[in-house]
Amino acid sequence: MGSPSSLKLGVQICGVGYGWGEWRHPDVPADASISLNFYRQQAQLAEAGRLDFLFIADSLHIHEKSNPHYLNRFEPLTLLSALATVTEHIGLVATASVSYTEPFNLARQLASLDHLSGGRAGWNVVTSWLSGTADNFGKAEHPPHRVRYYMAREHLSVVKGLWDSWEDDAFVRDKPSGEFFLPSKLHRLDHNGEFFRVKGPLNIARSPQGQPVIFQGGTSVEGREFAAGHADVVFLNPESLTEAQWRYQDIKGRAACLGRNLQQVQVLANIRPVVGRTASEVEQRYQHICQFITLEDALVTLGRPFNDHDFSRYPLDEPFPDVGDLGREHLQGHSEHIKQVARDEKLTLRQTAWRFALPQREFTGTPEQLADRLEHWFQQGAADGFVINPWPGGLQHFVELVIPELQRRGLFRREYSGHTLRDHLQLSTPINRYAPRRELI
Amino acid sequence: MGSPSSLKLGVQICGVGYGWGEWRHPDVPADASISLNFYRQQAQLAEAGRLDFLFIADSLHIHEKSNPHYLNRFEPLTLLSALATVTEHIGLVATASVSYTEPFNLARQLASLDHLSGGRAGWNVVTSWLSGTADNFGKAEHPPHRVRYYMAREHLSVVKGLWDSWEDDAFVRDKPSGEFFLPSKLHRLDHNGEFFRVKGPLNIARSPQGQPVIFQGGTSVEGREFAAGHADVVFLNPESLTEAQWRYQDIKGRAACLGRNLQQVQVLANIRPVVGRTASEVEQRYQHICQFITLEDALVTLGRPFNDHDFSRYPLDEPFPDVGDLGREHLQGHSEHIKQVARDEKLTLRQTAWRFALPQREFTGTPEQLADRLEHWFQQGAADGFVINPWPGGLQHFVELVIPELQRRGLFRREYSGHTLRDHLQLSTPINRYAPRRELI
Numbered sequence: 106m107g108s109p110s111s112l113k114l115g116v117q118i119c120g121v122g123y124g125w126g127e128w129r130h131p132d133v134p135a136d137a138s139i140s141l142n143f144y145r146q147q148a149q150l151a152e153a154g155r156l157d158f159l160f161i162a163d164s165l166h167i168h169e170k171s172n173p174h175y176l177n178r179f180e181p182l183t184l185l186s187a188l189a190t191v192t193e194h195i196g197l198v199a200t201a202s203v204s205y206t207e208p209f210n211l212a213r214q215l216a217s218l219d220h221l222s223g224g225r226a227g228w229n230v231v232t233s234w235l236s237g238t239a240d241n242f243g244k245a246e247h248p249p250h251r252v253r254y255y256m257a258r259e260h261l262s263v264v265k266g267l268w269d270s271w272e273d274d275a276f277v278r279d280k281p282s283g284e285f286f287l288p289s290k291l292h293r294l295d296h297n298g299e300f301f302r303v304k305g306p307l308n309i310a311r312s313p314q315g316q317p318v319i320f321q322g323g324t325s326v327e328g329r330e331f332a333a334g335h336a337d338v339v340f341l342n343p344e345s346l347t348e349a350q351w352r353y354q355d356i357k358g359r360a361a362c363l364g365r366n367l368q369q370v371q372v373l374a375n376i377r378p379v380v381g382r383t384a385s386e387v388e389q390r391y392q393h394i395c396q397f398i399t400l401e402d403a404l405v406t407l408g409r410p411f412n413d414h415d416f417s418r419y420p421l422d423e424p425f426p427d428v429g430d431l432g433r434e435h436l437q438g439h440s441e442h443i444k445q446v447a448r449d450e451k452l453t454l455r456q457t458a459w460r461f462a463l464p465q466r467e468f469t470g471t472p473e474q475l476a477d478r479l480e481h482w483f484q485q486g487a488a489d490g491f492v493i494n495p496w497p498g499g500l501q502h503f504v505e506l507v508i509p510e511l512q513r514r515g516l517f518r519r520e521y522s523g524h525t526l527r528d529h530l531q532l533s534t535p536i537n538r539y540a541p542r543r544e545l546i
Numbered sequence: 547m548g549s550p551s552s553l554k555l556g557v558q559i560c561g562v563g564y565g566w567g568e569w570r571h572p573d574v575p576a577d578a579s580i581s582l583n584f585y586r587q588q589a590q591l592a593e594a595g596r597l598d599f600l601f602i603a604d605s606l607h608i609h610e611k612s613n614p615h616y617l618n619r620f621e622p623l624t625l626l627s628a629l630a631t632v633t634e635h636i637g638l639v640a641t642a643s644v645s646y647t648e649p650f651n652l653a654r655q656l657a658s659l660d661h662l663s664g665g666r667a668g669w670n671v672v673t674s675w676l677s678g679t680a681d682n683f684g685k686a687e688h689p690p691h692r693v694r695y696y697m698a699r700e701h702l703s704v705v706k707g708l709w710d711s712w713e714d715d716a717f718v719r720d721k722p723s724g725e726f727f728l729p730s731k732l733h734r735l736d737h738n739g740e741f742f743r744v745k746g747p748l749n750i751a752r753s754p755q756g757q758p759v760i761f762q763g764g765t766s767v768e769g770r771e772f773a774a775g776h777a778d779v780v781f782l783n784p785e786s787l788t789e790a791q792w793r794y795q796d797i798k799g800r801a802a803c804l805g806r807n808l809q810q811v812q813v814l815a816n817i818r819p820v821v822g823r824t825a826s827e828v829e830q831r832y833q834h835i836c837q838f839i840t841l842e843d844a845l846v847t848l849g850r851p852f853n854d855h856d857f858s859r860y861p862l863d864e865p866f867p868d869v870g871d872l873g874r875e876h877l878q879g880h881s882e883h884i885k886q887v888a889r890d891e892k893l894t895l896r897q898t899a900w901r902f903a904l905p906q907r908e909f910t911g912t913p914e915q916l917a918d919r920l921e922h923w924f925q926q927g928a929a930d931g932f933v934i935n936p937w938p939g940g941l942q943h944f945v946e947l948v949i950p951e952l953q954r955r956g957l958f959r960r961e962y963s964g965h966t967l968r969d970h971l972q973l974s975t976p977i978n979r980y981a982p983r984r985e986l987i
């Protein structure tokens with residue numbers, strides 16, 4: 106299961122890339138977002154690096170200005186099911202929205218993925234922030250930020266309830282006697298809440314992990330409170346060690362107040378490293394990436410947390426514009442953060458755009474430098490591990506250069522020892538709510 | 547692409563089996579419904595037999611008396627995505643309900659499967675007939691039979707509309723110029739109908755088949771009219787050659803009235819063959835299957851089209867009970883058919899139950915007899931092909947014994963010549979509704 110002091114590491118695989126211009130980089134196939142070959146190759150690479158999981162982000166609303174990757178990509182649950190049969194160990198984490206999926210269908214697809222993969226499924230619970238999403242689902246309006254988190258709690262509790270429909274030993278399957286299952290081990294949820302009414306039971310057995318692993322990345326107060334209370338793995342997006350430390354403490358503190366075992370709440374920082382064998386290779390890679398980030402792209406990226414707001418209409422060299430409450434109802438935590446940084450550091454719009462679009466120097470370096478940085482963050486209470494969101498070609502650099510260095514330092518496994526995603530992340534298997542309590546002797 | 551005179555052949559893969567007692571047969575693993583190994587092995591066997599497609603049935607509501615397979619099975623879209631990477635040619639057909647899935651999510655998952663599989667996806671459009679399904683989806687009531695078919699038309703038209711969001715050549719992906727797509731080739735659906743309001747566009751490119759293949763198996767008048775108008779492949783469930791002939795004519799006639807090209811409407815009969823090398827092996831297999839069908843199971847099977855009605859409460863040896871309109875709102879076509887057969891043939895309840903639970907003698911025999919029967923049905927205008935719903939071990943018998951005989955007769959392909967499910971079924975690729983019309987010269 107790896108020593109308790111070892112880092113947790115996942116990777117986001119994101120087709121042609123997270124930024125608007127990355128698809129033009131020579132190290133990414135221009136059709137990567139819709140290429141099974143690309144995803145298979147990246148997944149197998151991540152598995153060769155012994156990573157804990159790969160993660161597929163998602164959204165449900167596009168328009169002409171959307172990121173090339175968002176326009177035309179695989180749906181996460183079908184993609185991960187396909188990858189389940191071409192990988193053996195690595196965890197498979199799908200983003201899915203509580204605002205626009207039926208809990209019954211989603212609980213079932215995630216459980217199905219957990220069965221298909223032998224216990225490697227995870228769910229990144231998101232609330233969807235682009236208000237245009239409502240128009241694809243016949244909803245009169247996108248639910249307000251606060252309501253989305255109420256819905257998230259209820260949705261998640263329904264899904265978890267459905268996952269417990271069958272006790273672990275419900276299926277006897279005894280051919281001679283004809284007993285297929287034990288009716289006493291089948292449970293109906295009978296949920297009747299504010300947003301969802303779901304009777305159950307679910308038509309699939311409890312899955313190999315008991316329940317798929319819950320991931321969450323909310324950054325607003327509501328989001329962090331939800332994550333601290335309900336997620337097994339919390340994603341953070343910190344810019345600096347200091348910010349990471351307070352965010353880490355914030356999540357762990359909230360989790361402790363909510364009575365959770367802190368070993369069972371892993372906090373991972375999302376980073377975009379740039380790695381090279383030598384200082385000059387590092388710098389060359391850094392500059393090469395920068396070539397594919399135009400100011401126009403940087404402005405569009407900046408607009409995304411603000412419900413895809415068009416920042417190109419403001420003067421570039423004046424202070425970051427006053428956009429009022431914009432963003433609060435959307436990607437609240439991140440949009441507030443941008444406003445605050447711009448204000449505190451007295452940035453112009455141009456400076457703000459570049460600031461959030463260019464690679465962070467913090468995770469730019471040689472394998473030793475990167476490993477130093479990851480180790481430092483880990484030991485200084487900034488993160489239990491990291492999610493790598495690679496630049497073009499970056500997963501290969503990370504696996505080939507940084508992983509061996511982390512292994513040498515005893516910070517990361519050399520071989521998988523467990524089978525499930527819970528094993529990799531040292532998360533215990535949740536006991537079925539209906540299981541008879543074992544007497545303590 | 548196979549000669550125009552060749553049979554179409556698919557197989558339903560159904561875990562521990564379609565009947566209530568089949569799971570006890572020694573030729574089926576007791577956990578087949580939730581075993582990736584089982585599905586992989588059956589899919590690869592079907593592909594070795596050069597079948598056109600494999601088909602996964604589905605339903606969304608269970609209770610204690612449900613068929614063992616229904617209680618605990620994979621969800622079709624995740625299962626087929628997993629099978630996409632362990633097969634190369636065979637079509638992958640998923641059942642999904644128009645009554646309980648969001649058109650945006652379903653359109654996307656089916657398109658994603660079509661991309662993942664290189665153009666092998668199909669959708670069996672069903673309306674869901676068990677009224678208890680509504681309770682899993684927070685619906686006040688299960689929509690009435692007629693309304694379900696209105697919803698089906700609208701749902702399907704939304705899904706097809708979303709599949710055309712992008713013209714086939716919309717993605718240019720030209721790295722030097724930075725042109726990723728042509729905005730003029732992106733289209734918003736802006737659907738605002740009675741049941742669904744969906745703006746679009748879909749966030750995935752038009753798929754390799756243009757659109758996944760549409761399957762439908764409704765048997766009521768509304769169901770047949772819908773299938774004839776909208777399905778590429780129509781499933782029938784006939785009991786005899788005569789019934790098959792009129793059903794076949796009915797579909798083709800309706801399709802002709804609706805102005806469709808009849809080459810593009812394939813009608814397949816669903817059959818459950820029993821095959822053996824010799825007459826005595828056939829009889830032994832037949833009797834072996836019968837051992838696993840109890841009267842109790844037969845009564846439960848009988849109840850299913852009547853909204854899982856409990857027939858065990860009626861006297862067994864009196865005429866089939868008068869259940870009034872029961873079934874009309876559920877599996878209308880099939881329940882009406884059962885009532886009519888029982889009335890016409892003056893059957894008791896016991897006789898009716900056996901009649902619909904035991905293997906049909908029509909498709910029981912040696913490979914030559916089976917091939918004769920299939921050929922006869924095909925040539926007598928009863929079916930363009932068949933969907934095999936195998937008894938335990940039956941797919942292997944069919945592939946090893948019957949397929950070679952059909953190949954010898956030139957009735958079935960020896961090798962796949964096309965790549966997509968449309969190729970196998972000789973269905974043309976739908977032209978995108980927004981594509982500029984080519985001028986005829």
Ligand SMILES: Cc1cc2nc3c(=O)[nH]c(=O)nc-3n(C[C@H](O)[C@H](O)[C@H](O)COP(=O)(O)O)c2cc1C
Pocket residue numbers: 161162163164200229230231232233234250321322323324325326327328329340341342375435436437438439492
């Ligand atoms: C690493 C990471 C990955 C995320 N992935 C997604 C995603 O795939 N889809 C999505 O809609 N939101 C995603 N989010 C956003 C969060 O789930 C959340 O919606 C967002 O932070 C807004 O939350 P807030 O309103 O609480 O600030 C991600 C966040 C982080 C930190």
Ligand SMILES: Cc1cc2nc3c(=O)[nH]c(=O)nc-3n(C[C@H](O)[C@H](O)[C@H](O)COP(=O)(O)O)c2cc1C
Pocket residue numbers: 602603604605641670671672673674675691762763764765766767768769770781782783816876877878879880933
């Ligand atoms: C071969 C075949 C397969 C079918 N598969 C399914 C299925 O997987 N799920 C389902 O709900 N209905 C299935 N049906 C039922 C039909 O889609 C349809 O709902 C049913 O015949 C009731 O239609 P009716 O009310 O028009 O008679 C199937 C029918 C046939 C003939």
